[in-house]
Amino acid sequence: LVMLPVEQVPPWVSIPAALIMLSVFGVILRQFIQGWRQNLRTSASQSKAAYLAVSGSRSTSGSRSTSNLRSDLWVDIPLASYTLVVFAIMMAITYGLGKDLTRAPRYFFMLYPTVSVVLAMGLVRRRRWVLSMAIAAGILSQILISYDTTLLKPFLPGQIGRRIAAETSPTTVLITSGQNRYQALSLSYILAIPQTTSQSSTTQIALTEPASASLWQPAIDGDLPESSVLWLIEPKREIPFPSEVVLATQSCSAVGEKISTEGTRQQRYRCGSTEPSSE
DSSP states (O other): OOOOOOSSSOHHHHHHHHHHHHHHHHHHHHHHHHHHHHHHHHHHHHHHHHHHHHHHOOOHHHHHHHHHHHHHHHHHHHHHHHHHHHHHHHHIIIIISOOOOSSSGGGGGGGHHHHHHHHHHHHTTSOHHHHHHHHHHHHHHHHHHHTTSSSOOTTOHHHHHHHHHTOSSOEEEEEEOOSGGGHHHHHHHHHHSOOOOOSSOOEEEEEEOOOOSSOBOOOOSSOOOTTOEEEEEEETOOSOOOSEEEOSSOEEEEEEEEEEOSSEEEEEEEEEOOOOOOO
């Protein structure tokens, strides 16, 4: 129904957004329940009229009521059948193939058409402002999702990519590809780094092996520019990042706290022209 920015935003944005979401949801849910009850009363009266008409006489009005009842069945039966078939497929994938589709709400997208139809059936006889609110909330939510300001991916590729691209110094990003199931995460970070047109900063990206927890010397061809920035990104890293990364002619020290998201860990380093350690 509605999705406003409530993640990775200041409290003065998330709190009002959450209150607006709850208000819109509460109003539309109340109107939906009232509309659904109205539909049930209408269907019950039509069924009763059809039964009386067919049992008493075969009049024209009776035929119309029977036709209305059949038209309701033409909607209800496919809707229920679709829901049952999709739910059975999801359970077969979860328990038959071992791919758990119940761990996140976004995996239930196949049921969204049914939810949309049921919601429309409940709101179709409500006042115009209710429909306008539902449509406006949906359009606004879709715009915010399209611009990556809400319903964010848990590993935040867009946010980390923009943070890396905002570096004013020459930047090198080392991404550990890790196991096969994490390679997609690594690729998502690479694709999420915006291309910059500034001539004062350049971003180089390379895949590398996992970093050790102590002093680490990655194999990098060539020298990095002076006073450059180094980022280490590794999916599902469990051990601490090294406090220092030693390159051919530079030593890079960790700057700031480790950044943790659901999918990856990231650490920023500041590099300076120093003699490499003999250790």
